[in-house]
Amino acid sequence: MRRVVALVPIWWVVASIVFVLVRLVPGDPVLLIAGTDASAEQVREIRSSLGLDLPVHEQYVRWFGRLLRGDMGRSLFSREPVARDLLDRVPVSLQLALSATFVSVLIAIPAGVLAAARRNALSEAAFAAVTMTGICVPSFVMGLLLMLLLSVYAGLFPIRGYEPLSQGVIPWARYMALPAVAYGLIQAAGVARMTRSTLLEVLGEDFIRTARAKGLAGWVVLYKHALRNALIPVVTLIGLNVGVLFTGAVVIETLFGLPGLGAFLVTGILKRDYPIVQGAILFISTFLVLVNLGVDLLYRGIDPRLRRA
Amino acid sequence: MAMTPAIRRVAWLSLACLCAFPPVAWGQDAPRRGGEIRVATYGDPSTLDPHVTTDVPAIRVRNQICETLITWDAETKESPMLADSWESSADGTVWTFKLRRGVKFHGGQPLRAADVKYSFERILKVSPRKTDYSMIKEIRTPDDSTVQFVLSARSNAFFPALAMYWTQIVEASSTEKQVRETGGVATPNCTGPFKVAEYRRGQWLKFVRHEGYVPRPEKSSAMAGARVAYADGIIFTFIQDANVRLLSLQQGEVHYIESVLPEQVEQLRKLGGIDVVAIPSTQWTAIYFNFTKGWGQKKEFRQAMALALNYEDLNRAVFYGTGKANNSMIPESQAIWRTREHARMHPYDLEKAKVLLKQIGYNGEPIDMPIPKETVTDLYGQAMQAQLAKAGINLKISYMDQAAQIDLIYSRRRNQPPPWDLGFLARSAFRPDPDQHYYTRAHTSAHVGMYSNPVYDKLVEEARKEPAFEKRKALYAQAQTMIMDEIPLIVIGNSPHIEAYSKKLRGVEVRDPHFDYFWNVWIAQ
Numbered sequence: 001m002r003r004v005v006a007l008v009p010i011w012w013v014v015a016s017i018v019f020v021l022v023r024l025v026p027g028d029p030v031l032l033i034a035g036t037d038a039s040a041e042q043v044r045e046i047r048s049s050l051g052l053d054l055p056v057h058e059q060y061v062r063w064f065g066r067l068l069r070g071d072m073g074r075s076l077f078s079r080e081p082v083a084r085d086l087l088d089r090v091p092v093s094l095q096l097a098l099s100a101t102f103v104s105v106l107i108a109i110p111a112g113v114l115a116a117a118r119r120n121a122l123s124e125a126a127f128a129a130v131t132m133t134g135i136c137v138p139s140f141v142m143g144l145l146l147m148l149l150l151s152v153y154a155g156l157f158p159i160r161g162y163e164p165l166s167q168g169v170i171p172w173a174r175y176m177a178l179p180a181v182a183y184g185l186i187q188a189a190g191v192a193r194m195t196r197s198t199l200l201e202v203l204g205e206d207f208i209r210t211a212r213a214k215g216l217a218g219w220v221v222l223y224k225h226a227l228r229n230a231l232i233p234v235v236t237l238i239g240l241n242v243g244v245l246f247t248g249a250v251v252i253e254t255l256f257g258l259p260g261l262g263a264f265l266v267t268g269i270l271k272r273d274y275p276i277v278q279g280a281i282l283f284i285s286t287f288l289v290l291v292n293l294g295v296d297l298l299y300r301g302i303d304p305r306l307r308r309a
Numbered sequence: 310m311a312m313t314p315a316i317r318r319v320a321w322l323s324l325a326c327l328c329a330f331p332p333v334a335w336g337q338d339a340p341r342r343g344g345e346i347r348v349a350t351y352g353d354p355s356t357l358d359p360h361v362t363t364d365v366p367a368i369r370v371r372n373q374i375c376e377t378l379i380t381w382d383a384e385t386k387e388s389p390m391l392a393d394s395w396e397s398s399a400d401g402t403v404w405t406f407k408l409r410r411g412v413k414f415h416g417g418q419p420l421r422a423a424d425v426k427y428s429f430e431r432i433l434k435v436s437p438r439k440t441d442y443s444m445i446k447e448i449r450t451p452d453d454s455t456v457q458f459v460l461s462a463r464s465n466a467f468f469p470a471l472a473m474y475w476t477q478i479v480e481a482s483s484t485e486k487q488v489r490e491t492g493g494v495a496t497p498n499c500t501g502p503f504k505v506a507e508y509r510r511g512q513w514l515k516f517v518r519h520e521g522y523v524p525r526p527e528k529s530s531a532m533a534g535a536r537v538a539y540a541d542g543i544i545f546t547f548i549q550d551a552n553v554r555l556l557s558l559q560q561g562e563v564h565y566i567e568s569v570l571p572e573q574v575e576q577l578r579k580l581g582g583i584d585v586v587a588i589p590s591t592q593w594t595a596i597y598f599n600f601t602k603g604w605g606q607k608k609e610f611r612q613a614m615a616l617a618l619n620y621e622d623l624n625r626a627v628f629y630g631t632g633k634a635n636n637s638m639i640p641e642s643q644a645i646w647r648t649r650e651h652a653r654m655h656p657y658d659l660e661k662a663k664v665l666l667k668q669i670g671y672n673g674e675p676i677d678m679p680i681p682k683e684t685v686t687d688l689y690g691q692a693m694q695a696q697l698a699k700a701g702i703n704l705k706i707s708y709m710d711q712a713a714q715i716d717l718i719y720s721r722r723r724n725q726p727p728p729w730d731l732g733f734l735a736r737s738a739f740r741p742d743p744d745q746h747y748y749t750r751a752h753t754s755a756h757v758g759m760y761s762n763p764v765y766d767k768l769v770e771e772a773r774k775e776p777a778f779e780k781r782k783a784l785y786a787q788a789q790t791m792i793m794d795e796i797p798l799i800v801i802g803n804s805p806h807i808e809a810y811s812k813k814l815r816g817v818e819v820r821d822p823h824f825d826y827f828w829n830v831w832i833a834q
Contacts, residue, residue, distance in 0.1 A: 025713070026709070026712075026713040026716050026717070027710065027712030027713045027715070027716045028712070028715070028716045028719075028723075029712070031712075031715050031716060031719050031722065032711075032712055032715060033363075033437050034437055035363055035437075035438075035738055036715065036719070036734060036737065036738070037737065037738060037740065037745060037746075037749045037750065038437075038438075039440060039749065039754075039755065040721075040722050040754075041440050042437070042438065042439075042440045042441075043722045045439065045440055046437050049435075074492065074493075075355070077355040077356070077362065077364070078355040078356040078362070078493075079356060079358065079361055079492070079493045080356065080493060080495075080510075081492070085510065088510060088511070089511065144552070147553070147556065148556075151556075151560070152556055152559070152560060158562070159553065159556055159557050159560055159562055160548060160553055160557065161512070161513075161546070162512055254549045254550055255550055255553060257512065257546070257547065257548055257549075257553070259509070259510065259511025259512050263511075263549075264511070270710060270711065270712060271712065272712045
């Protein structure tokens with residue numbers, strides 16, 4: 001509860017910083033709305049109708065007052081409520097982030113464990129090559145490759161688009177599979193490397209030697225004693241990844257035509273659509289704080305010592 | 310000439326064969342009702358509200374569902390649409406429009422003069438272009454099918470401005486209800502041949518045929534004349550990535566893709582079952598000179614720049630030759646305003662450019678040009694840099710995003726002098742009247758680099774007031790001559806408009822980013 005209450009000042013600070021930052025960035029939304037042939041009078045009229053001619057502190061007080069009443073304002077371009085757009089787009093980004101995380105965990109943890117448990121020159125080289133490829137390949141290349149192979153040539157999936165879950169799990173999964181795999185594979189590389197290195201570290205600890213000396217089976221030592229201790233940094237990384245996946249999927253969202261938050265925010269930034277940028281960043285920062293809270297709670301589940309602490 | 314019996318026999322035999330085995334195309338080319346045309350567009354419209362936005366993705370989709378009082382034919386001449394006829398008073402301050410009878414809105418309501426009045430009153434309140442209509446003093450509705458615009462003074466800008474997309478007419482009461490309840494217009498109740506069925510923002514937009522639509526009796530000509538909705542509907546899917554749009558067309562997921570990249574044209578032409586059309590658009594690219602500081606103040610420098618650029622080569626380097634080298638603000642497609650002066654080009658003369666630069670003592674000092682970081686503008690920047698270097702001009706390019714670049718170029722709108730040497734305008738918008746180019750781009754009150762020439766100002770001010778078309782045309786030809794001689798800006802050329810579509814689509818006419826339409830288009834079997 002204390003952690004949740006602590007969100008309030010974080011919100012306020014983030015909201016205020018974002019409000020100031022978007023106005024400090026060069027670029028004027030009014031000129032974009034007016035067009036390059038607009039007269040000075042037209043520019044003045046638009047600025048005034050949007051309330052952007054007021055002093056910044058007045059704009060801030062108005063905006064913050066509305067925010068406290070739950071009103072995030074309207075887009076300067078579409079005049080649509082920002083909150084409604086966010087509500088439309090957040091579930092899509094969340095679904096992509098969670099699906100990609102699921103894919104990455106499904107691949108990365110077994111791969112990392114396997115690489116740590118069966119160490120030889122060939123497997124190490126293969127592991128390094130595969131994971132480095134995963135880290136180095138940009139997401140749009142991975143996305144385009146999957147699209148070409150599985151959609152264009154094999155015809156297994158639609159090229160792009162999105163169906164909400166309300167239309168059924170199978171239609172949803174058909175559209176979500178390729179972006180989730182493209183995004184998940186790239187994240188999997190980092191998680192697999194982290195799993196392998198932390199697991200190797202733990203496998204060299206005294207308590208593992210003790211466990212082996214006790215005559216425990218190899219898999220019990222590996223999964224029950226070593227992996228559980230090695231998971232804390234891995235979970236941290238996965239938690240961070242969820243945040244990044246949630247907010248940073250611009251390329252994948254654009255490529256696969258997913259109406260998510262990343263593409264929405266980037267369009268808002270490029271157009272200097274202040275209410276959209278402010279609303280989206282406020283939402284994202286809240287989400288990230290909540291993910292961190294979730295990760296902290298997970299630590300306690302994984303490592304009982306933290307519960308006592 | 311009399312036919313010999315042998316020739317007559319062959320002719321009859323040929324006719325009999327044609328009747329027995331008609332060419333397949335005969336059956337396919339007949340317009341056919343049914344099916345949904347699937348279109349991949351590059352951008353989600355910011356809104357469907359006709360009065361609050363001027364962005365091209367919104368215009369392209371909205372043109373299918375909403376109509377204006379007048380519109381443009383294939384020669385960009387104003388033609389009837391919702392208004393059947395019009396007349397202006399002798400002093401040009403009262404314009405009377407007779408509305409077409411039998412027009413129904415998507416909601417079933419008949420078009421009345423009150424709807425036109427409401428639409429224009431709303432435009433004057435909320436449109437970003439409302440000052441374009443500030444000459445309207447009063448709107449009268451003497452009866453249900455007559456609208457009178459009373460202007461504060463004669464204005465040549467008034468009539469063509471009625472064809473602009475942001476003056477589309479909406480039904481008054483349902484629109485007012487939407488505005489009251491939601492603060493905007495999500496589903497415009499217009500009169501066009503298609504109407505909104507469903508919209509998933511950021512994904513797709515579905516239109517269906519407006520069954521109550523009665524096409525105009527005139528033959529179709531661009532936006533004017535008969536609009537027949539052969540397709541049951543149109544589905545616009547928003548695909549930002551040009552490669553994915555192409556893949557979608559190849560896979561048959563869509564029938565039509567817009568904004569094909571110039572480098573994709575050859576690849577598409579090799580594919581079977583696809584037509585690709587690449588034509589110069591009405592949008593032009595230009596560079597402005599700064600008249601408050603630096604080398605741009607010297608006429609010889611501006612002349613040297615104009616001579617050192619090879620416009621044909623720029624078109625080849627940036628658009629693979631699919632655009633059009635053009636030094637005029639009026640594109641070839643707006644033929645009614647073009648004169649010989651508009652066809653004149655700056656010659657490519659490197660030696661003369663070098664002499665002029667030497668005369669003014671220019672020694673390779675850096676010339677700063679901020680440009681937006683986009684593929685096309687980047688290519689432009691690099692190609693110009695290479696060409697100007699041959700004359701000894703040291704072009705320094707600074708990259709930024711579009712919003713920051715526009716902010717910098719239009720600094721005079723914040724009452725600040727331009728900080729750059731060359732102001733790069735990536736693309737102009739389509740404007741039907743030359744006043745919207747020659748006045749709004751180069752008049753003392755408007756030139757972004759603070760060019761000021763009383764002779765030029767007088768010319769475009771006179772053209773703005775002159776009622777006779779031919780005299781105006783002559784005045785704009787003179788203005789073009791002055792632009793070519795004085796060089797306050799250099800228009801480089803027109804970017805291409807490239808669209809591709811399945812051969813199954815018939816009746817497609819690719820015209821301009823602002824004019825594409827899917828009425829009179831059908832899907833062959």
